[in-house]
Amino acid sequence: MSLQKDIHLYTASTMNGWKPVVFLEEAGVEYDLTHIDFSKNEQKAPDYVKLNPNGRIPTIVDRANNDFVVFESGAILWYLAEKYGKFLPSDPDEKSRTLQWLMFQMGGVGPMMGQAMYFQRIAAKNGNEDPFAIKRYVDESRRLMEVLDTHLEGKDFLVNNEYTIADMATYTWARAYYWANVSVDGLPHLQAWFDRIDDRPATQRALEIPKPFWAFFGKGDVEAQERENADRFKQDVKK
Known part of the structure; x- marks a missing residue:
């Protein structure tokens, strides 16, 4: 049985949806992935909207930070960059x-x-x-x-x-x-x-x-x- 990864990413294949995937792949961070299927309107499902009130993708849950939720793709990139100290200048x-x-x-x-x-x-x-x-x-x-x-x-x-x-x-x-x-x-x-x-x-x-x-x-x-x-x-x- 595999252990849960710190980051659980909910996303789909769109320009915004790829942003956190690019970061995680570039940073070599392991993550769990849930594909949100637009054809099934999964972005509007009640359980997902509890995470992302806007009913859009992407969203992450940081299990290592008390299941802290981040939505909006730019905010997710900023959060991940600060968390892992990568792809963000220190100056x-x-x-x-x-x-x-x-x-x-x-x-x-x-x-x-x-x-x-x-x-x-x-x-x-x-x-x-x-x-x-x-x-x-x-x-x-x-x-x-x-x-x-x-x-x-x-x-x-x-x-x-x-x-x-x-x-x-x-x-x-x-x-x-x-x-x-x-x-x-x-x-x-x-x-x-x-x-x-x-x-x-x-x-x-x-x-x-x-x-x-x-x-x-x-x-x-x-x-x-x-x-x-x-x-x-x-x-x-x-x-």
């Missing part, structure tokens, strides 16, 4: 810069690209195409990619040439530019950053947990996975 200024870029992802890259994806890959595929919204979110996502490209000039990673939780959080979203139909043409520093993180075995391993969804990155049977993804949210669009 106060560099730590603040890491938090700033983490919030840039949480407040900008994620929401804007998420809406670009939603209006094109879900709403439009379910008969609710809105060109104005699509242009708004695609254009803003492109602008944010340009901000990243400018910042990354001469840098390996977002903060002090050190791979941090800011990179982990931003990569899972920005690297899915294909799914948002956002061009990264003419952004060489951003593309070089993608290449550096693409080369990290732990990160690529994380993107297959709990199951791969390579269509986000323009790989595999995109049409079938797009249809599967759109069908999951069909009822939401009708409402």
